Amino acid sequence: xxxxxxxxxxxxxxxxxxxxxxxxxxxxxxxxxxxxxxxxxxxxxxxxxxxxxxxxxxxxxxxxxxxxxxxxxxxxxxxxxxxxxxxxxxxxxxxxxxxxxxxxxxxxxxxxxxxxxxxxxxxxxxxxxxxxxxxxxxxxxxxxxxxxxxxxxxxxxxxxxxxxxxxxxxxxxxxxxxxxxxxxxxxxxxxxxxxxxxxxxxxxxxxxxxxxxxxxxxxxxxxxxxxxxxxxxxxxxxxxxxxxxxxxxxxxxxxxxxxxxxxxxxxxxxxxxxxxxxxxxxxxxxxxxxxxxxxxxxxxxxxxxxxxxxxxxxxxxxxxxxxxxxxxxxxxxxxxxxxxxxxxxxxxxxxxxxxxxxxxxxxxxxxxxxxxxxxxxxxxxxxxxxxxxxxxxxx
Numbered sequence: 001x002x003x004x005x006x007x008x009x010x011x012x013x014x015x016x017x018x019x020x021x022x023x024x025x026x027x028x029x030x031x032x033x034x035x036x037x038x039x040x041x042x043x044x045x046x047x048x049x050x051x052x053x054x055x056x057x058x059x060x061x062x063x064x065x066x067x068x069x070x071x072x073x074x075x076x077x078x079x080x081x082x083x084x085x086x087x088x089x090x091x092x093x094x095x096x097x098x099x100x101x102x103x104x105x106x107x108x109x110x111x112x113x114x115x116x117x118x119x120x121x122x123x124x125x126x127x128x129x130x131x132x133x134x135x136x137x138x139x140x141x142x143x144x145x146x147x148x149x150x151x152x153x154x155x156x157x158x159x160x161x162x163x164x165x166x167x168x169x170x171x172x173x174x175x176x177x178x179x180x181x182x183x184x185x186x187x188x189x190x191x192x193x194x195x196x197x198x199x200x201x202x203x204x205x206x207x208x209x210x211x212x213x214x215x216x217x218x219x220x221x222x223x224x225x226x227x228x229x230x231x232x233x234x235x236x237x238x239x240x241x242x243x244x245x246x247x248x249x250x251x252x253x254x255x256x257x258x259x260x261x262x263x264x265x266x267x268x269x270x271x272x273x274x275x276x277x278x279x280x281x282x283x284x285x286x287x288x289x290x291x292x293x294x295x296x297x298x299x300x301x302x303x304x305x306x307x308x309x310x311x312x313x314x315x316x317x318x319x320x321x322x323x324x325x326x327x328x329x330x331x332x333x334x335x336x337x338x339x340x341x342x343x344x345x346x347x348x349x350x351x352x353x354x355x356x357x358x359x360x361x362x363x364x365x366x367x368x369x370x371x372x373x374x375x376x377x378x379x380x381x382x383x384x385x386x387x388x389x390x391x392x393x394x395x
Contacts, residue, residue: 020321021329022077024280026070027085027295030058030102031094032287036123037160040189042217043089048298050306055287057094062289063101065311071109073316081115083280086140087295092126096134103138119143121187123157124172125165132179141184142176143212144169149202152194173206185210185254192226192233196240203253210254213238215274217299219357219368227368235372239379246383261380264347275373276349277330283319285311291319293328296354301361327363328353336364344377 032054037044043051058066074082084106086099099120107116119141127142135142146169147153154164176183186208188199203211215234218224226233242258260270270276273294284292289311297305307322319325332340335350342348350356351367358365367373 020317020326021281022073022079023283023316023320024079024081025083025085025282026066027087027282027284028058028066028102029054029088029284029286030086030091030098031089032056033093034088034090034123035093035125035159036090036157036165038157040156040216042296042299046217046299047222048300048302048304050286050298050303051089054290057098058102058287058289060101062287062311063098063105065289066102066285067105067109069311069316070106071111074110074114076317079110079114081117082110083117083119086118086120087284090123090126091120092122092131096130099131099140100134100138103134103140117141119184121145122172123165124169124176127172127175129175132175132182135182136179140182142182143184143187144173144176145187145189146173146203146206147188147191148194148199152191152199152202155191155193156189170206177207181209183209185212185256187212187214189214189216190234190237191216192237196237197244200241200244208253210256212256212272213241215352215355215369215372217296217354219300219355220365221301221357221359222299223368229371232372232375234369235375235379238372238376242376242380242383246387258380261347261377262384265377265381265384270349274352275347277332277346278349279330281320281325281329283316283325293322293324294353296352297357299354300357336366339366342366342374344374347377347381348373 032051033056034044039045070082086102091099103118110116118138121143124144124146134140147157150166153166153169157165159165173183186203186206188203188211190213216224218227245252245255245258256272257274260272260275264270264276269278273279282294284295286292291307291309291311291314292305293307294305307319307324309319309322327334330349332345335345339345339350351369351373353363355367355369356363356365
């Protein structure tokens with residue numbers, strides 16, 4: 001293998017996050033409950049149980065307030081494009097009418113020059129013809145959560161009474177496939193108990209446009225399964241998938257984490273909050289209209305992500321200026337000293353913000369997956385360098 005000099009970190013003019021940066025992503029919790037009870041779920045089976053006190057479904061009044069605030073924000077900052085992600089709980093429990101109300105209201109309030117990209121993240125069990133009609137009419141991109149083949153998926157993604165969900169998810173995927181390109185891919189939470197290559201191949205067999213591999217939401221206070229600070233078991237898992245994906249004779253599917261790492265290595269931008277020093281600013285809107293920094297903070301401490309603000313009483317500019325929001329900026333200045341001098345920091349970006357939460361109640365620590373990310377990035381960098389060198393020899 002060609003030796004790859006990871007070199008000193010590349011610093012850019014955008015290292016320090018500005019005091020106030022407009023939001024570009026709006027994670028809208030249209031429904032606060034779920035029909036599944038996945039045992040690793042950060043909403044229902046973690047430290048923050050605030051979902052219990054929220055309305056089950058976002059009301060028409062809250063939807064209108066949401067649309068007004070997004071429209072004002074888009075106009076104030078002349079946003080050319082913004083992203084609305086319909087989320088939950090399970091968002092399809094809200095019903096087709098609520099989903100359609102959110103989409104049409106937001107698009108009606110933003111300036112004519114602003115493009116609104118709408119997506120929904122669903123467990124796939126409730127997809128039917130009525131939902132497909134809404135998705136078709138409004139150009140909604142649909143992502144489905146699925147953890148692998150039947151055995152891997154049903155290990156965690158079950159109903160509260162223990163029933164498995166694989167067959168219904170598969171049926172939902174089959175329905176999505178009949179409607180053009182609205183299905184955008186699969187989202188998987190890594191489980192070290194699942195064989196990495198078999199998991200990847202089981203998903204590829206479903207012919208997804210892309211796969212999103214997520215490290216379990218965890219931190220130094222609530223560590224991930226099988227955590228050993230001295231080991232890199234998650235990197236081992238991911239490297240096996242990467243090599244299988246990278247070495248395939250034809251491109252089988254996109255893998256967002258791997259593609260983002262490669263893009264960052266080559267000087268481009270990341271497409272995931274898991275890595276990188278760039279990325280659009282996001283805000284979460286709960287079913288009652290309250291605002292939270294990022295949903296992943298539900299895995300840190302109760303209420304830590306809450307801003308004490310609501311779209312009923314506060315503008316999105318006020319939320320964007322909140323210290324907790326500014327602290328989640330992706331610049332070097334927001335990272336601890338150890339991360340700032342790390343040779344892979346411009347690729348890693350310190351990892352996902354919530355993964356840095358420590359016993360001191362702060363986020364100045366490296367990611368709980370620090371060693372895994374370093375090893376994975378170094379491996380991918382080496383493979384890419386070898387591939388570029390081999391291509392150069394051919395020409």
